[in-house]
Amino acid sequence: MARLYRAQRLTYAGKTLRFVRPFSDFAFQTYSDIWDDTRQAGFATPKQYVVQTAARVIGRCILMASDPGDLVLDPACGSGTTAYVAEQWGRRWITVDTSRVALALARARIMGARYPSYLLADSTEGKNKEAEVSGAEPVNTASFRDIRHGFVYERVPHITLxxxxxxxxxxxxxxxxxxxxxxxxxxxxxxxxxxxxxxxxxxxxxxxxxxxxxxxxxxxxxxxx
Ligand SMILES: C[S@@+](CC[C@H](N)C(=O)[O-])C[C@H]1O[C@@H](n2cnc3c(N)ncnc32)[C@H](O)[C@@H]1O
Structure with a gap:
């Protein structure tokens, strides 16, 4: 309790003792089956196509149903949200539309997209990075740059009381x-x-x-x- 006080983690509400816990202590939450995050993200993103789907909705579907390197098919391309998101998560994609307008929009969107860069887990630099972020010894096995092994992801701290x-x-x-x-x-x-x-x-x-x-x-x- 003395340490919590010294770390400025104690406070009070009325006569009740409380613990101060900033969001940064564990900035992580598992996805639940209520997709309320998609609603917020959908409203915040400006649309390039009148019936454009929120990228977060497509992202959830792709993450649930595929692995890196899988092929994702969307036969109703529109402005190309599926291709855009599939690219972001390391999936291959095919998309189809009868409308030239839709395809022109999708092409421009995909060609102009910028994504964060990730290292492949199955690569020497990826293994070194993984060791660095996880605090473990680097794995010195052969690397084949197989995307199916996924990527090296960022870590968030998990600080507990x-x-x-x-x-x-x-x-x-x-x-x-x-x-x-x-x-x-x-x-x-x-x-x-x-x-x-x-x-x-x-x-x-x-x-x-x-x-x-x-x-x-x-x-x-x-x-x-
Ligand atoms: C609701 S929009 C898709 C929106 C898309 N998810 C996005 O984020 O932009 C449906 C699209 O399907 C296309 N479409 C309709 N009938 C089709 C068909 N028979 N074959 C291929 N595309 C078709 C339309 O031109 C339209 O662009």
Whole structure:
């Protein structure tokens, strides 16, 4: 509990103690069978074709039903969302339309698309990258650049309450900053005639404070931010 406090992970709501957990602690969520993410993404994307499907919808279908290197067929191309998304996820594709307008739009869209670049898992550079992001030893087996083995994906951290509570480095960091902050707190209290504990020091300095108190508060804010 002391470490959680030192790591500024404790707060309160009324009389209830709460844990501060930023989204970045674990910026990951498994897809559920409610596709509410597609609605939001669909509205946000400008359409090039009046009946264009949201890329997120096609993306979910492709990810569910195929693997990298598979062939995806869409016989109702429209502005080419299926081909565009298939390309993004390392799938091959064929798409068909009776309308020349649709095909012209699709061609321009696919030719002009830009995608993030991924390393193949079945490649020397991919194996080295995988070792780097996973913290494991690199695998030194032969590589065939077979796309079916997929790609090297980014990792997100997964920080739990337990990780913070067991992280002794927090104590070292806290001691270091405490040695700087404690004299500041005492001087500020003396200047403004208060007995504030560190969590009670206001975020904003009072305009009526003397310049010395303002300077101490600026220093406090800079060190704690
Ligand atoms: C709803 S749109 C597809 C939209 C597409 N998913 C997109 O994101 O743009 C249907 C498309 O199918 C095409 N189409 C209709 N009948 C067809 C047929 N018999 N053969 C091939 N394409 C056809 C239309 O020209 C139209 O572009």
């Amino acid at each position: 337990r990780d913070i509570a067991h992280n002794a480095e927090i104590d070292v960091i806290w001691e270091k900053f405490h040695a700087i902050l404690e004299p500041l707190r005492e001087q500020l209290n003396a200047e403004v005639g208060q007995t504030w504990r560190e969590w009670e020091i206001p975020r904003e300095a009072d305009d009526g404070w003397a310049e010395e108190a303002q300077a101490l508060h600026r220093q406090w804010t800079k060190t704690t931010s």
